[in-house]
Amino acid sequence: MINIQKYVQAESLEEAYQLNQKRSGRIIGGMLWLKMARNTVGTAIDLCRLGLDTIEETDEQFSIGAMVTLRQLELHPDLNAYTGHAAAHAVQDIIGVQFRNMATIGGSVWGRFGFSDVLTLLLSMDTSVELYKGGIVPLEEFAAMKHDNDILVRVLIRKRPGSFVYQAMRNQRTDFPVLTCALSRVEGEYRAVIGARPARAIVIRDEQGILRDGITEESASAFAAYAAGKAPTGSNVRGSAAYRTHLINVLTRRSALELGGMQEWN
Ligand SMILES: Cc1cc2nc3c(=O)[nH]c(=O)nc-3n(C[C@H](O)[C@H](O)[C@H](O)COP(=O)(O)OP(=O)(O)OC[C@H]3O[C@@H](n4cnc5c(N)ncnc54)[C@H](O)[C@@H]3O)c2cc1C
Numbered sequence: 100m101i102n103i104q105k106y107v108q109a110e111s112l113e114e115a116y117q118l119n120q121k122r123s124g125r126i127i128g129g130m131l132w133l134k135m136a137r138n139t140v141g142t143a144i145d146l147c148r149l150g151l152d153t154i155e156e157t158d159e160q161f162s163i164g165a166m167v168t169l170r171q172l173e174l175h176p177d178l179n180a181y182t183g184h185a186a187a188h189a190v191q192d193i194i195g196v197q198f199r200n201m202a203t204i205g206g207s208v209w210g211r212f213g214f215s216d217v218l219t220l221l222l223s224m225d226t227s228v229e230l231y232k233g234g235i236v237p238l239e240e241f242a243a244m245k246h247d248n249d250i251l252v253r254v255l256i257r258k259r260p261g262s263f264v265y266q267a268m269r270n271q272r273t274d275f276p277v278l279t280c281a282l283s284r285v286e287g288e289y290r291a292v293i294g295a296r297p298a299r300a301i302v303i304r305d306e307q308g309i310l311r312d313g314i315t316e317e318s319a320s321a322f323a324a325y326a327a328g329k330a331p332t333g334s335n336v337r338g339s340a341a342y343r344t345h346l347i348n349v350l351t352r353r354s355a356l357e358l359g360g361m362q363e364w365n
Contacts, residue, residue: 102139108148112231118144119248128206161256165205185263189220194273209251211242214275219294222302223281225257261285264357266350277338278346282354291351293330303329314359323352
């Protein structure tokens, strides 16, 4: 169990940042992950008073405050229109509605969890994170960075014309995924994102132009085989490396066929 000695609702990002520089300080989101740890937190720093709980949309981007919940992401009409419901598909099996009403995008992205459906989805788009001190950093770069004492303020998704598909395999609904796969075509560029390998999600671009001339049964299979060859996999209690590599083939192929309008899976 976690033991919190002091709880502060920060009045400003600067105050939150300063408190977070002490080793005993800890930013809290929905606390769903944090509460499972067995340690002592000197000061729990809540961002709930900083107006970071909304999704704002302009012609150029979606700006998602760190305290926005996964449920808000799931239900946002315009975000789901933009992603072809990939946003809802990505989070719909994360435990249950009550859980998603509390889990925040800030905690989910900051965690950079290997199993993360959220990271997999966001990496398939033109996504950046806004860090209080670090400024705006592309998500792909952020995902590879080590944890530090900065604060994730917002997640920014540039609205480039594109199509998105999300697939995941779970042994049991609401369990952690065995493999996640998001496929996108953004202004002609295809990318597959493979997560829960079980390591952190990685982006695989169609560098060989396998899908360049369109999605067919053959090109979908070829791209799936290419992705399976590019994404290293490992074993854990949920599945072996070989099974995960097989799943990359299956889910990437399905995603490509769905993206090409040839098959509906979700
Ligand atoms: C049992 C269980 C099952 C899960 N299953 C899945 C799943 O299948 N798929 C999936 O994608 N996810 C899953 N998750 C993860 C979950 O969806 C959330 O991502 C996770 O709980 C973190 O969100 P939170 O708001 O609870 O963050 P917290 O637990 O409050 O924080 C998590 C970490 O992020 C830090 N943090 C939080 N917000 C910020 C911020 N704004 N800036 C800097 N640091 C910050 C905290 O200090 C902490 O280190 C699961 C979690 C649990 C507990």
